[in-house]
Amino acid sequence: MNESEASGSWSPAMPVDAASIRRLVERFYQRVRADDELGPVFNDAVHDWPEHLETLTGFWRSVMLGEKRYHGRPVPAHFRHRARMAPHMFARWLALWRMTAQEIFAPEDAAAFVERAEMIARSLQYALYQELPPRPPHMRQKGRD
Ligand code: HEM
Numbered sequence: 001m002n003e004s005e006a007s008g009s010w011s012p013a014m015p016v017d018a019a020s021i022r023r024l025v026e027r028f029y030q031r032v033r034a035d036d037e038l039g040p041v042f043n044d045a046v047h048d049w050p051e052h053l054e055t056l057t058g059f060w061r062s063v064m065l066g067e068k069r070y071h072g073r074p075v076p077a078h079f080r081h082r083a084r085m086a087p088h089m090f091a092r093w094l095a096l097w098r099m100t101a102q103e104i105f106a107p108e109d110a111a112a113f114v115e116r117a118e119m120i121a122r123s124l125q126y127a128l129y130q131e132l133p134p135r136p137p138h139m140r141q142k143g144r145d
Pocket residue numbers: 038041042045046055056059071072073074077078080081085086089090093116117118120121124
């Protein structure tokens with residue numbers, strides 16, 4: 001028995017499939033709802049949690065498994081709550097996401113979930129707050145930047 005098994009926190013990594021994505025989404029939103037900063041935003045905005053969990057499970061199945069299960073529009077959905085959100089909250093969101101993914105998946109699978117979330121978080125942040133980073137040198141044009 002290794003150390004983490006002895007402490008009772010060990011559980012086998014799950015394969016990436018519909019059931020494990022559902023578990024990830026459920027655990028993640030349990031954490032988010034209990035979070036001092038993120039919790040109030042979600043708890044005020046979401047009135048039908050079973051429906052939200054279903055939507056987000058579909059979203060992540062589309063992202064990670066290539067299933068066409070999500071047909072929503074994340075930017076307008078977040079824009080509605082722009083006044084309650086702030087750029088720094090994305091770091092907290094991502095920290096909770098990383099923690100939850102690492103509990104469920106093998107390290108390389110958890111890393112894939114985190115990488116996709118980071119990319120989406122960046123584009124959402126840009127869409128909401130227009131906080132674009134400087135262009136990398138190869139993309140710069142004369143007379144700009
Ligand atoms: C500061 C971080 C974030 C906050 C506070 C936040 C908040 C919310 C809220 C309140 C909703 C419900 C919108 C509504 O039904 O009115 C929502 C929906 C959603 N969020 Fe986020 N979010 C954050 C980051 C992210 C990130 C990083 C992702 C993806 C990686 C994401 C994906 C989604 C999706 C797919 C929906 C469903 C949109 C729809 O109804 O089609 N969110 N979010």
